[in-house]
Amino acid sequence: MFAGCPPGWVFAVWGALIVLSLIYEKVRYKPIEAGAPGPGWTKTGERFIDDATGEPVTVWLEPATGERKYVRG
Incomplete structure (x- = not known):
């Protein structure tokens, strides 16, 4: 799947997915x-x-x- 990609790109993609999911959670779920x-x-x-x-x-x-x-309440 990631054959031929520099290893740094794999970590960058996973990092971006994690950051985007955290942003989505903060926007979607209200306190x-x-x-x-x-x-x-x-x-x-x-x-x-x-x-x-x-x-x-x-x-x-x-x-x-x-x-x-x-x-609350």
């Missing part, structure tokens, strides 16, 4: 916030238990943009 967002946000009625912490999480929505925030 859980401690407090409710400001004005203009509405509760969606969605609640779930966070697998990592075991705490309940409430979903808030900004109707103008469609942005969602995840808040």
Whole structure:
């Protein structure tokens, strides 16, 4: 598969894949916030238990943009 490629390229490709996957994880998975967002946000009625912490999480929505925030409690 990598026949004829300098060994450095193999490590560079693997390194790039690792960096891209870390960036994707930070963008895709949003952190859980401690407090409710400001004005203009509405509760969606969605609640779930966070697998990592075991705490309940409430979903808030900004109707103008469609942005969602995840808040403890």
